[in-house]
Amino acid sequence: MESMINHELYKVFYLAAKTGSLTQAAKALYITQPSVSHAIKQLEDSFGITLFYRNSKGVALTQEGAILYSYIEQSNILISLAEKKMAELKNLEAGELKIGGSDSLFKHYLLPYLEKYHKQYPFIGLSLIHGTTPEVITYLKEGRIDLGVVRLPIVDPQLEVKEGIELQDCFVAGAHFAELKGKVLTLEQLMEYPIILFSRNSRARMAITELFHDYGYDIKPEIEVGSVDLLIEFAKKGLGISYVTREFLSKELDEGTLFEIQLDVHLPPSRVGVMTMRNVPLSSAAKTFVEYIR
Amino acid sequence: MESMINHELYKVFYLAAKTGSLTQAAKALYITQPSVSHAIKQLEDSFGITLFYRNSKGVALTQEGAILYSYIEQSNILISLAEKKMAELKNLEAGELKIGGSDSLFKHYLLPYLEKYHKQYPFIGLSLIHGTTPEVITYLKEGRIDLGVVRLPIVDPQLEVKEGIELQDCFVAGAHFAELKGKVLTLEQLMEYPIILFSRNSRARMAITELFHDYGYDIKPEIEVGSVDLLIEFAKKGLGISYVTREFLSKELDEGTLFEIQLDVHLPPSRVGVMTMRNVPLSSAAKTFVEYIR
DNA sequence: GGGGAGATATAGATGGAGTCTATGATAAAC
DNA sequence: GTTTATCATAGACTCCATCTATATCTCCCC
Known part of the structure; x- marks a missing residue:
């Protein structure tokens, strides 16, 4: 040598x-x-x-x-x-972009960005990797994804978070509960109806449980489901009142197949955010994509 | 760029x-x-x-x-x-050595060097390429061989010539002409016997033709052959008197199966030489081999 | 044969790219 | 908190790649 x-x-x-x-x-x-x-x-x-x-x-x-x-x-x-x-x-004529997040965020939040990005950079391969927030964080730290899209807040010194749009969760019902349309319910009144919630380990579920707890109640769902689509479907069929993000329902609310239940308490909004690793450089593909999201 | x-x-x-x-x-x-x-x-x-x-x-x-x-x-x-x-x-652990020359020189002159060289550097590939002197010169200039082994003199400014041993051509006969043993013949007397010569286009042949011509004679062979081995074989069988290089016959002369005819004129010796291209570097394999030859 | 036009080789000078030392910043290990 | 890794940065230095100028050689053409 x-x-x-x-x-x-x-x-x-x-x-x-x-x-x-x-x-x-x-x-x-x-x-x-x-x-x-x-x-x-x-x-x-x-x-x-x-x-x-x-x-x-x-x-x-x-x-x-x-x-x-x-x-x-x-x-x-x-x-x-x-x-x-x-x-x-x-020049983004080659490469791969791997994003972690939930299917509902992919579908209802990220889709338009992904479409536009893919149209502009057709040779960048896209991988969408489904997972819960903690899973997504793990994937990020393991380098299996370039960025994660999740509900905020995220508190982790290793992660850099860029805030996205605000989302408002709400309770919705279908024609079966038409009598509630226009009424303002208390939490106590609401709890007399069958409630449909997302499965136990989701962030949204934890948030609403905590909110009820703060008001001295213990919310127990009639039904638990594993996807936003099912929350919507079950509500439409009249199986109960679903707790779901309003922005994910614009079609049903416009059609009138579902309506929002008014409550006498304010449900705190949540914000969607894009997580990347702090102190770890982004790929050109990822850097460009992050700038797309507003 | x-x-x-x-x-x-x-x-x-x-x-x-x-x-x-x-x-x-x-x-x-x-x-x-x-x-x-x-x-x-x-x-x-x-x-x-x-x-x-x-x-x-x-x-x-x-x-x-x-x-x-x-x-x-x-x-x-x-x-x-x-x-x-x-x-x-x-380090001569790889490579190729391509030599041009006549089969007789390969066999009787180069063989011991080749054996020794190959033993010392077994991973050098050896190629022996048979050809007449002008062919060998062409091969050299075309780069198809690294060096050529031929009879001197060679006059060509592009070539570098290293002189080797001296060879003496002579006339030999077998038992059939035993009466000539010990006698000294004139060229004229010699020409009364059947003569066997190498084929027309060889250097040795041209040399002896010219020698006879200088003495006023025109030598015409009874038999023409294409290899030194045949010159020897034919002489041994008594088909005639062969003109052949003495050094190529040491075995037959020792055994007594052939004897040299004494002449009253001196036959000029010839020298064998190793040709390489002047101003063209030798491969390591060739350089080492040339130094073997003395 | 002389001279020009092309090639590569050589010598010596020069400048800047790459290297060094010294130090800073940060994170992990102890 | 201290120590010991890591990589980054700044500035000085130096050596080596490069340059210019010239030599040498070969071919080719007049």
């Missing part, structure tokens, strides 16, 4: 062999001919092998030089490919 | 990625850590891409860095193989 050869010399050798002329190689490298001559000499000296025949028309590879060239040519081709790939990655 | 990247930086990048530590890479490269840090920064700046995550335990490749590494690793492996190969060629 003492006599490790300067790889820059191979670049000179490559061009000299390729052009068959030290003078031509010099031009291609934007240096002078003596520099090329010197570089080749260094290579020859460090191998103790003559690499070129010199004649008045230029240079030609010796037997040994030709052997060296066969390796160096491949090596340099790889480097060229690497540089091309780096340019592509930089 | 303006922003051609210094390939030396890839060597640093490679080791940094491989060891996962700028400090370790620095040690392997016998430079200091800030130099490595600087080199990586240059690479990152010229790509406009972050290649490593830095943390207090070392460095880890980013997504893009890992892509670059996959190329550079291959490239560097090729360079290592190239350097290994060069060392082998230098």
Whole structure:
């Protein structure tokens, strides 16, 4: 390892062999001919092998030089490919973007951004990785995703959080509970109806449980489901009153298939946010995407 | 091509990625850590891409860095193989030696050298390429052989000639002409016997024709053959008197199966020589072999 | 054969890229 | 809190790649 050869010399050798002329190689490298001559000499000296025949028309590879060239040519081709790939990655003509989050946020919050992004950068592969907030955080820390989209607040010194839009959770019912339309209920009154909540381990569920607790109540759902779509479906079928994010229901509220229950207490809004690792550089693809989100 | 990247930086990048530590890479490269840090920064700046995550335990490749590494690793492996190969060629642990010449010279002159050489450098491939003197010269100039072994004199400014041993051509006969043993013949007397000569286009043939011509005679062979072995065989069978190089017959002369005809004129000796291209470097294999020959 | 046009080689000067030392900043380990 | 890793930064220095100028050689053409 003492006599490790300067790889820059191979670049000179490559061009000299390729052009068959030290003078031509010099031009291609934007240096002078003596520099090329010197570089080749260094290579020859460090191998103790003559690499070129010199004649008045230029240079030609010796037997040994030709052997060296066969390796160096491949090596340099790889480097060229690497540089091309780096340019592509930089210009977002290649790459991959991996996002963690919940399906409902993907569908109702991220979808328009993803569509626009994919249209503009069609060669960036997209991976959406479903998981709960703690799972998403774990994926982030393990480097399995570039960014996570979750409900705030997130308190973790390792994470950088960018706030997104505000979401308002609310209780909704379908035609079966039409008598409640226009009325303002107390929490106590609400609890007399069958309640449908998201499954126990979600953040939204914990938030609403805590809110009721603050008011001295203990909310117990009739039904627990595992997706926002089911919350909506069950409410529409009249199986109960669902607690769900209002922004995810705009279609049903417009149609009138579901209506919002008015309460005498304010349900705190939540905010969606984009998490990335603090002190860890984002890929070009991820950096650009984060700037899309407002 | 303006922003051609210094390939030396890839060597640093490679080791940094491989060891996962700028400090370790620095040690392997016998430079200091800030130099490595600087080199990586240059690479990152010229790509406009972050290649490593830095943390207090070392460095880890980013997504893009890992892509670059996959190329550079291959490239560097090729360079290592190239350097290994060069060392082998230098130490004559690999390579090829191509020699041009006549079969008789290969067999009777070069064989012992070839044996010894091959024993010492078993991994050098040997190619013996048969041809007449002008053919051998052509092969040399075309680069198809490293050196040629032929009868001197050779006059060609492009060729470098190293003189070898002296050979003496002579006329020999077998038991059938036993009456000639011990006698001294004139050329005229000799010509009364059937003569066996090498085929018309050989140098030896031309030389003897010219010699007879100088003495006013025109030698016409009874038989013409294409190899030294046949000259010897035919003489042994008593088909005539062969003109052949004495050194190629030592076995037959010792055994007494053939004897040399004494003449009243001196037959000029010829010298064997090794030709190489002037001003063209020899391969390590060829250089070493030429030094074997004395 | 002389001279021009091309090639590479050589010598010596020069400047800047790469390297060093010293230090800072940060995180983890103890 | 202290120590010991890590990488980053700043500024000085130095060595080596490069340059200019010239030599040498070969071919080719007049």
